[in-house]
Amino acid sequence: MCLVNSLMPQDVVKPKFEVSISKKQRKSVLFIQKQGYLSLSEFSSDIYSIDLVFNNKGGVSQALASIPDLIVMNCKQLDTDDINDVKYLKSNVLTHHIPIVILSSLVNKQVQLQCLKIGVDAILSHPVDPCVLEAQIKSLLQSRDQLKAIYQQDSHLIDKINVETSDQLFLNRVRGIVLDNISNTSFNIEELVRVMKVSRTFLYVKVKSLTNQATSEFVRDIRLKEAAKLLKKGIYNVSEVAFQVGFSDPKYLSRRFKEKFGISPSVFHKGHVIDSK
Numbered sequence: 001m002c003l004v005n006s007l008m009p010q011d012v013v014k015p016k017f018e019v020s021i022s023k024k025q026r027k028s029v030l031f032i033q034k035q036g037y038l039s040l041s042e043f044s045s046d047i048y049s050i051d052l053v054f055n056n057k058g059g060v061s062q063a064l065a066s067i068p069d070l071i072v073m074n075c076k077q078l079d080t081d082d083i084n085d086v087k088y089l090k091s092n093v094l095t096h097h098i099p100i101v102i103l104s105s106l107v108n109k110q111v112q113l114q115c116l117k118i119g120v121d122a123i124l125s126h127p128v129d130p131c132v133l134e135a136q137i138k139s140l141l142q143s144r145d146q147l148k149a150i151y152q153q154d155s156h157l158i159d160k161i162n163v164e165t166s167d168q169l170f171l172n173r174v175r176g177i178v179l180d181n182i183s184n185t186s187f188n189i190e191e192l193v194r195v196m197k198v199s200r201t202f203l204y205v206k207v208k209s210l211t212n213q214a215t216s217e218f219v220r221d222i223r224l225k226e227a228a229k230l231l232k233k234g235i236y237n238v239s240e241v242a243f244q245v246g247f248s249d250p251k252y253l254s255r256r257f258k259e260k261f262g263i264s265p266s267v268f269h270k271g272h273v274i275d276s277k
Helices: 056-066 080-091 109-118 130-153 155-160 166-180 189-196 200-211 215-233 238-244 250-261 265-271
Strands: 027-033 048-053 070-074 100-104 122-125
Touching (some): 027 056, 056 070, 056 080, 070 080, 080 109, 109 122, 166 189, 166 200, 166 215, 200 215, 215 238, 215 265, 238 250
Parallel strands (some): 027 048, 027 070, 070 100, 100 122
């Protein structure tokens, strides 16, 4: 099912989707419609949350303000302003993880190489097949979701990725600071922000964009996985482990542990049924 029925300046019919998802689950796509000849009169509000701006300056500002899941830049011909704006978005720590798709009338080998050098994730030439555009957007968003799933599944896998991206280094730093203070029950988000030397908002936005978790959830998961590792050793009881990983209340650890792993820590302590690596 295509996002749009036509990408030329004419009326389009809103496609009918069989599955509707909650507003919170909708992927946000920012369209920077520079030249104004890409017609997107209807998008499925059941699938995507769409923002539309008509110049690069507004697009960059909107990207920094909203941190969309993906950016589409429509331009007849890639010019210096386009290149500089893409470079800026790909170098800014808040937005460099966002996939960027370029739609252009002129796509030759030189343009393709130029786009690759500045970090563009995909480039399509006009006239654009709407189904190809949708497939490209879907593929890029799925790749980001898979990376988030890896981070959520096991934060230790971050260390096993061979290529050290800035995103990986950022999450490694957060995780390292939490582990350095793992037994400190008074270590909270305010302390993490202070040690990271960033604003609370920045930390939240960055962690959320990479892991789909709030900062507090990400930190709690680190503590819970460390708790599972300690329980697996069978040396400490649940109360002892709770304090060792920074939970002042063993009952709170038990509740969160069961929510996370589907088993109580006391049962896990006896059976070792979770592979927490």
